[in-house]
Amino acid sequence: MGDQVTRKPELAELQFHPARRKAANAVQTLVCLGLVVLAVLLLSLLFGRSGERIAVQMCVNVAAVVALGVFCGNSGIVSFGHGAFMLIGAYLSGILTMPAGLQRTALPMLPDFLAGHELGVWVAMPIVALAGLVFAAATGSAIARLVGASATIATLGLLIITHGVAIGAREITRGSQTFFGVPRITDLGVALGAAVFLIIVARLYRESRWGLSIRAVRDDPSAAIALGINPRRSRFIAWCLSGTMLTLVGALYGHMLGAFSPASFYLPLVFAHVAMMIVGGMYSVSGAVTGVVVITVLQDTIRQAEGGFDLFGVTFPAVFGLTTVALGVAILLIIWLRPQGLVGREELGPGSSSRMFNTIRSGTKRAAAPSIVGDGVLSAEHLFKSFAGVAAVSDVSFKAPTGAVTGLIGPNGAGKSTVVNLLTRAYEADKGAARFENADLLKISREGIARQGVARTFQNLRLFGQLTAYENVLVAAFASGQGAQGAAQIAIRELAAFDLDDMAGTAAESLPYGARKRLEIARCLAQAPSIILLDEPAAGMNPAETEDLADRLSRLGGERGVGMLLIDHDLRFVNRLSSRIVVMNRGQVICEGTPEEIRADPAVIEAYIGRGRTAATAQAAQNQEDEPSRGVVET
């Protein structure tokens, strides 16, 4: 297929990608909505009244799990804390809407500011949402700092705390007794409406710049930070949105139940929701929807059996908790057999490169090349760094100007990558300074480095694996402050510059190795940096690919005036591009000069091949190093 397509039409195709991506996103949202509506129709048509009751419950669960997924799916952190939000929503909405007379008997000790409002449910909703947002912001400031399992356990702590407070605050909640008198307004129309609304919100968020940012953080926090994305803030936004949505769902759930207690929002409910999310697939909205539908069907089938039943004359006894066991087994089977859930990592429905969108031909212009980078110098000044007493970098100083390529070479363990990590604050320097223009890079925040015009790539490829190639570049352009239109144009420019146009819609983790290497450079160029630190860009490439990369880099350097600090083991590659080369060995700069000077320097030869060799053997060794077999990737 690929060999029939000539170069030109491909380039033209790329400009349609943003419009096709939008269309694909819309279709994927419709698929989610279609799933819910179909399930509701089937339930109410097949089972009448009881089916309708199940459908209401299902829609509320869809709303809850979709809202939960806004945080969990996009951040990759499982949360058990959503029961807390639902509890707050249900109680607050209940108190605000309860008939005043009933409230006086049920809650005689209710504080005055809460008492006697008797609001309509829809009037109360904005207040409930606001309360949810405030609670989310308060808790999010703590939880957004944590990652992985620690964050999950903290959310569990939040659930326990809220549950405990709800039981303790008898004046407001009647403690562990049943809270009653809540108007039951959640019928099928309301529940379905809520599910549809929240699905749309969740889908819009997931594909928005904020959604892309937090998914970038989820896939690779270090790379996201290097692009100037603040992980904590991304998580905080997701947490607040998810929490607000869940508070609303909690209110609807309360208005469905009419009477409830703190236990209604505790571990059994939370467990059921998390199970639904995992079974369907936590990374997508369609996964959340699918999980709820599948588990609802499973649960209601088994619930029939829970009270005991006769099968072929054998009487099975009533087993309390059979539905819980079924949920547990469903989770186990899914995790063993399909760890990403039934739906998998991507949304159900056609992707942006699906043939079905081939007719969409509304183009986005390629952004013009960025203006030529002005004069500037990145300078390392007396940097020191040791790990557990071993000096990895000691007293390293050099300068790398814009508009030129500065090579940084040295044998393995010389401290080259450590220097890059110090300059970009992945490590904190023990001593020294790093300046670009007038900014002291060691004094500003880690995310702030990118805004100073200093970008980097990583020795071990760090792409946002689940994002498409286009989205990888797009999120970088967003992070540099571009608007939607500008970001799309820039993404097209960079993908075209690195020959990635026919892979725009492919998830980064599915790209071939060479393309991934190029994508990483395209991604950092989307931010129009003044200088980029390239940490072994040619590692693992074959000679032809290396040659091609060298061509592109020298062209970009010429066109845009971007400075480069180039680290690589392929000396021919470095020699070809660099106007100056810095050589490091054992954490120190041993030599600095033009490629010719470096090649002649005995200290460099000694560092690479040891003492007592002649320049001729050095040359021979270097030739050998240029053989294709050289490409051992350092990990």
Add this chain to the structure above:
Amino acid sequence: MELILQQAINAISLGGVYAMLALGLAIVFSIVRLINFAHGEIMTFGGYGIFLSLLFGMPPAAALLIGVGAAVVMALAMERLAFRAMRGADVVSLLITSFAVSEILKVLFQNGISARPVPISLPASWSGTYQIGGATIGVLPTVSIIVALVALLGLTLFLKRTEIGIAMRAAAEDLEMLLLLGVRANRVVAVAFAISGLLAGIAAVIWTAQRGSVDPMMGFFPVLKAFIATVLGGLGSLGGAVLGGFAIGILEVLAQAFLPEAFAPYRDAIVLATVIAALLVRPDGLLPAANADRS
């Protein structure tokens, strides 16, 4: 002064239980990256082991040993049946698996034994008191402190001195590398689970002896505290888990002893909120685990 001594004993005894549970969680986590939600059910199973052996007329001391043994068996069975198939899966999958195992076991306990608490009656002499300088101190809290400290000390020696202990510490750093060196991973992982079961079993003995009953949720709540303790200490750090366990036990007893009556219903909430506030200052915990992340 007497009050302080009594409360100190209570605090250390409760902290000891949390510390053992948290340490069990941390040992397993450090090696296989599993946050074992079902750890509480290991403890509960230990409690039922005691209950059933007493029911069948065993002498109390033997019943306690069987309880500890039951917890070890449960931990090993869990590893073999549920978690071994998942080895190498990501943290979230493992966590959810254990969550499912925990829910299933709770239902099995409810149906197999009873949803209500079942009594465990140990000899009255065990729950006696003695006097130190005018303070009345329970025998049981004292014994539990001794047992907890001996268990923690024994484990430290085990990890530092024995071959398998050293292998376990190595596995915590890099399980893959250990495999390349030819160490049998299954054995290391199984021992880790056995130790976590042993600690949970000892915790079950202390817990049931103090409470006098077992129910399906018995292990769940102390283990929730132990989770928080592992995070407070620094997830994956063994020393941190012990420190976190004692810190939470002490906080809880302090809250019980010194908070005004009006705040009593919010005791747990206040303790947990304090811990989360501590995490704001130290997101990696009190004694963070060493963790190299090369970019």
